[in-house]
Amino acid sequence: MHRRTLVAGTVSAAVAAAAPAGASTRKIGMSDVERLEEKLAAVVASDHKRGGQLDIEKRAADLADSALNLQNSGSATHRVRSRLYATAASFRSSAMWAAIDGRRFQDAIAHMREAQALAELSGDQTIKFRIWSHAGSLYRHMGRPADARAANDVARSQHITRRDPMFASLGLARQMAIQGAAHERRSLPRTFDQAYEAMNRADRDAFRPLWLLAFYDKAELHSLALTAHLAAGDWSTAEYHAHRCLAVLRPHMQRSRAIATSRLAQAQLAQGDVDTATGTAMNVTAEAATHHPRVSRMLQEFGAALRATAPGSASVSTWTEHTAAWRTNA
Template sequence: MDTARNVALEAWMAEHGHSSNSLAEAVNRAQERLTGRPGGHDGSSVRAWKSGRIRWPKSATRKALEDVTGLSATALGFVPRGRTPSTPASPQEDPDMKRRTLVGGIAAAAAAAAAPGTVAPRRIGMSDVDRLQHRFAEIIASDHRHGGQPGIEQRAAALADEALNLQNAGSATQRVRNSLYACAASFRSSAMWAAIDGRRYDDAKAHMREAQALAEMAGDQAIKFRIWSHAGAMYRHMGRPADALAANDVARGLHITRRDPMFASLGLARQAAIHGAAQDRTGTRRAFDQAQDAMDRADPEDYRPVWMLAFYDQAELHSLALSAHLSLGDYPAAEFHAHRCLSALRPHMVRSRAITTTRLAHAQLAQGEVEAATLTAMKVPADAATRHARVSRMLQEFGAALRATAPGSPPVETWTEHAAAWRTTA
């Protein structure tokens, strides 16, 4: 039987700037929100819909498409089984469409009567959510390049407000509203992390409180995990390991850690770093072993949010181990994990490379390797050395430790000149 192209779907995609691949990704995300499991669609799936080879997708796919587009499946040109494209369903044959048309007409009439001459409010849909999620990915990328900058914090906070403003900009389904709250919580959590990374802890706590409230309204387990896990990291950096463990335990208690071993691994790895700060050697070793085991069990094909995909991998596990062993004073182990981290870091992890290189220099210096430590510290890029609060402080501490270890030595002179050059080019 000949198939007729789905011109309605093609027209909607053209109007909203969707390629086959981008629509497939949006449908997969919507299906994840609906069912708890991501869809398995790709560009070829969408091309099959457009060509008419698939005239009536499965029910979960149809619902995901409706959430993404704000239109019914029949309005998108899909034809229920048993009907032919040449005899499309009339409004009387499609009760759902008839009900939506009637309700829409009543609502439009009521709006016109209440406010003559005004334009009906726009409909907020998943395309708006997708646009915000794209901006969120940009924030994540900027954080990994620069980290801790007030500008990143301010942009993330402004985007959180933009997501919230959309709640009042038009009509939307409850799923869209929940997704907007999740977007706002995601941006607030990025503002929180930028403030933590920049050692602006009062600002970080303010972002945390707002992010937690937004995540509750969204009911999004992944972003709840991110916020509480960040809270644990914040208290660890503030030297409050008891509070850090309590916050991290909230993250680890969420059911997403039982559903996805990768979330369990991150929670355990951060718990191990907290144990290191608390001088608990046994707890540190046990938690890292469990974190590695959970990571090994995780399915790399499972759907995960962009913030998780962007940073948590074997390199980050070694980075947290490096932090823990430095705190414990186990410098050979710290150096081992530093080298393993640096060898596995992905190119976009610019901020992480600067932090790891600085920590490696500390581990080498603590073992008496004065020249090697100095050369390592000099590899930190000038931008990170002068503009990233955590890196700057660690390098200042390195310089003080170097002068105390080898006063008046050639490495001290070399380091002093190099640090002065950094300040000149800042």
């Protein structure tokens, strides 16, 4: 609680410092907030296309600061101020996710602390869920499953998960990924079924924030199941979920396609299907393979496993030539 007070104080001080001296008072309206929210849509779209990039992180952080500057530029109703804080928190949360995706974990932690303070100021349940859910993913990627579970539990404790089963479904799906990281293999099918059932109960026409609509669907549920079973060493089930994910993945989810394809190759290789796995890995685009930090790391791990599994094979030669071409054209 003491740390949260300190962070909130830091944000408040930053807002105060950003206020232009002698600025004339004007009325801040919902139209001002909506213009900022339109920019959030562009940040989310960039993330799905080129996730993990530093420029996306910086753009989102700059827009969070713009939302805070707007807070101090005039008078506003309580409703408008709450939406502004929620928008600032959304931008900071997007910066956090870009840093997670780019494996810049210390930067992600800094964004997380700012986002948590802004979310508290907004009182918005949906953005609180997003930030704590991202925190769970952050700690999972850092190899800290106990902290990941605790953070995800905070997300799942938000009232929004009881009002809207779609949020409950996402919370369960990310819990499943954490269970996989903790090698709790027997828990995975039940958690998947619960997440799937909650998704099917959700009202398709309910209003939901842009960031949730843009990515969470059955493809993402299968993607998180793929992540969980791969981490738990259940290769055949991981492969099943990979195929299900790729079959229904929306076209704009280019980053997600590269990640799912890389994980599918890992699952196939772990089952000894060397040639098929190599062909799958070669389907990852050169752009994703060379510019997305998470994809690059997975493919490096795939190459090392391939050489260990089938040293001197034609597949190793093919993969070596293929990756050399990536580096040449990067």
